Amino acid sequence: MINVVCAVIQDDDGRVMACQRSEHQSHAGKWEFPGGKVETGEDPRDALRREIREELGCEIEVGDRLPEVKHDYGDVAICLIPFVCRLGEGAEPVPHEHAAVRWLEEGDFPSLDWAEADIPIWRHWIGGQ
Numbered sequence: 001m002i003n004v005v006c007a008v009i010q011d012d013d014g015r016v017m018a019c020q021r022s023e024h025q026s027h028a029g030k031w032e033f034p035g036g037k038v039e040t041g042e043d044p045r046d047a048l049r050r051e052i053r054e055e056l057g058c059e060i061e062v063g064d065r066l067p068e069v070k071h072d073y074g075d076v077a078i079c080l081i082p083f084v085c086r087l088g089e090g091a092e093p094v095p096h097e098h099a100a101v102r103w104l105e106e107g108d109f110p111s112l113d114w115a116e117a118d119i120p121i122w123r124h125w126i127g128g129q
């Protein structure tokens with residue numbers, strides 16, 4: 001089981017960032033929350049800040065941890081650990097690895113083609129709003 005952290009980044013209007021995986025990644029074309037694998041011995045919040053710097057070139061503030069989701073894709077099983085985040089002061093995210101970035105309102109979530117492990121996360125998010 002691989003530990004993967006992801007960021008539910010909220011803006012001041014309550015919208016949330018979603019990213020589309022690009023052609024050269026696994027799960028190409030699927031939408032996800034930005035993040036990535038936690039390295040051995042790494043603090044999950046540090047891992048998330050590192051991944052967001054790599055993927056979006058900006059700083060985030062990492063807040064509360066949300067319920068994790070364990071999902072077996074067949075070739076790989078992951079434990080996906082979400083955190084509620086905000087962009088850092090003056091941060092301007094630029095997708096370095098993803099094909100696209102969108103800011104979603106509540107009603108937008110069901111219409112995207114999500115990575116399977118992410119579906120319980122946004123359902124929980126919408127349910128809790």
Ligand SMILES: Nc1nc2c([nH]c(=O)n2[C@H]2C[C@H](O)[C@@H](COP(=O)(O)OP(=O)(O)OP(=O)(O)O)O2)c(=O)[nH]1
Pocket residue numbers: 004005006025026027032033034035036037076078080115116117118
């Ligand atoms: N970053 C991220 N990964 C996710 C999410 N949902 C989900 O199923 N995953 C999967 C995709 C990958 O199998 C794994 C995270 O790997 P990664 O983001 O470091 O991707 P990667 O391209 O470096 O890895 P790989 O799958 O190509 O080996 O978790 C999510 O919301 N965010």
